[in-house]
Amino acid sequence: MKKIFALVDCNNFYASCERVFNPTVMNRPVAVLSNNDGCVVARSDEVKALGVVLGTPYFKCQKQVRKHNIAIFSSNYTLYGDMSQRVMETLEQFTPDIEIYSIDEAFLSLSGFEHLNLYQYGRNIRRTVEKWTGIPVSIGIAATKTLAKIATRIAKKEKSFKGVCSLVNDSRLDDVLKATPVENIWGIGRRSAKKLHARGLYNAKRFKYANAKWVKKHLTVVGLRIQQELWETSCIPLEQFPPPKKQIICSRSFGRPVTSLHDLREAVSDYTHQAAMKLRKQKSLAEVLQVYIATNRFKAEPQYCNAMHVTFPSATADSFQLARFACRCMERIFRSGYRYKKAGVVLAGLIPEGESQADLFWNTSSLRKQKLMDGLDVINEKYGHGSIRIASAGIRQPWQMKRDFMSPHYTTRWNDIPVVKATES
DNA sequence: TCTGGGGTCCTAGGACCC
């Protein structure tokens, strides 16, 4: 049976989320900043039109922000995560086979839906999502994921398509590919694009008809798969049930330079706890813990970075145990006299709960400790992240990241629920 | 003053084994 994939992609997702509950920015350009208010990571259409490039450091576009009255927001992941869930739940109305690919994208399997007018079906999905969540989306429909990605670009770019583009059984497919630069193909990054250009392959159609042996040699099997997908041969399947993560990272830049071991210990304790919560959520244990620190590479000042990892005799998901080791690693790699910008924690060697090898001389997590962890997670889930932290993460936390333009937690905090006031006319 | 964070997959090369 021929496969059909739809890709649903939220438009300017973070910026759209900020607009849903804040009508005052509906007609203003909106930009959302990365963690630490570092770079622009999401832009409304108006901001794109003003020429503000994705990834621009905030301090480099402040002039434009003032001149054009751009509304600026710090990243509010609690809000975006919740809005994402609403969008995904809406999509589940349309097919049971859905892969949540990222916070703002989902692949839907529409195989077996050929009897429908796929374009109209897409339009229906789009209307419903916008009505139920307030988030505008673009939808691309095609025989492979790679082609669905291309279709979505067209749906977004060509206004006459009204947000939906189907390339299923479409004789114009090669024309569409011809108009698609290779660097815009999903999975073709800067380096691969350069190689393709060097061989005179500038658009997706040329790539499609290129010599497969050459493709395999220079772009590996990954490139070969992409090429196959351009031929409508599906090689990248729908992953409905994503496998558990193989590593969990928590790393952050600091709001200001950090110089003391004390503060760095606090920071990695906090990061370790956050990573451990994710670890427990996917019901895994970690065998390896890694800690790293780095100075600010953009500054002309003494640079230092280092990392250290420990392997446990028996895998664990205990926040306290992990944090203790994280602090010990930090003590080992810390050198005084530097201004640190960033620290991170990696949990690796992840195995499913219940598959751990007990070690005779290793203090394995007791049942009581496990109950304590469960309690911690329940409370943090219910009252918001950071309601309960571990003491070694400190209270004052001078290293905390900057978030000067944070919007309220409209959907997840009682006190932040928007209030609509009637005015007398 | 101010430059994000969290992932995956693939390959090459070294260690080690039979």
Added chain:
DNA sequence: TCTGGGGTCCTAGGACCC
């Protein structure tokens, strides 16, 4: 003086994604 061939496992680094 000569130094096969095949296999596995691990790690670091490259490339890419959102």
